[in-house]
Amino acid sequence: MRTFHGILDLNKDGVISFDDLQILVDRFVDLGHLSPHHQQELNNIIKRMWEERWGSIDPYNMVTTEQYLDDMHHVINDKQLRKKVHTFLPYLFKALDKDRSGLISVQEYKLFFQCLGLSNEAAVVSFSVIDENNDGQISLKEFVKLGRQFFLSEDHKSPSKMFWGPLTH
Numbered sequence: 001m002r003t004f005h006g007i008l009d010l011n012k013d014g015v016i017s018f019d020d021l022q023i024l025v026d027r028f029v030d031l032g033h034l035s036p037h038h039q040q041e042l043n044n045i046i047k048r049m050w051e052e053r054w055g056s057i058d059p060y061n062m063v064t065t066e067q068y069l070d071d072m073h074h075v076i077n078d079k080q081l082r083k084k085v086h087t088f089l090p091y092l093f094k095a096l097d098k099d100r101s102g103l104i105s106v107q108e109y110k111l112f113f114q115c116l117g118l119s120n121e122a123a124v125v126s127f128s129v130i131d132e133n134n135d136g137q138i139s140l141k142e143f144v145k146l147g148r149q150f151f152l153s154e155d156h157k158s159p160s161k162m163f164w165g166p167l168t169h
Contacts, residue, residue, distance in 0.1 A: 089144045098111065129159045130146045132159060148160075
């Protein structure tokens with residue numbers, strides 16, 4: 001979870017704020033393949049996710065690493081929160097599926113990592129690990145399953161732990 005916090009801290013100020021998530025959305029929009037409807041959908045889900053997890057959207061509402069870790073501990077142990085942990089993943093999948101094929105290729109996964117500020121090399125490694133059936137594509141089902149497992153599995157050897165790139169400690 002420390003890795004994920006660090007990845008989402010896109011402006012690298014040591015905390016996650018709504019500004020970080022807006023940077024992420026803007027990067028997806030800048031790729032140029034989202035329709036205005038999908039842009040609005042992605043914006044809305046990110047806004048709703050922030051408000052549900054962290055409250056108001058203002059420049060002083062910042063989430064430290066420790067706050068994030070505490071929050072994820074509650075998520076893992078609360079059945080209702082566990083059900084919601086992956087709600088943004090289908091929207092993220094749509095944002096990545098540049099050719100609208102219903103599948104994500106390694107090239108599209110590289111775009112994902114670029115938006116996160118991660119390397120193409122890390123994208124290729126992660127993609128090869130999470131492409132469990134080795135067909136060279138990730139379906140929506142695989143994407144959501146592995147993305148969800150990233151947050152909920154405590155097995156550090158699970159392929160899902162590579163979903164957001166190599167883990168750091």
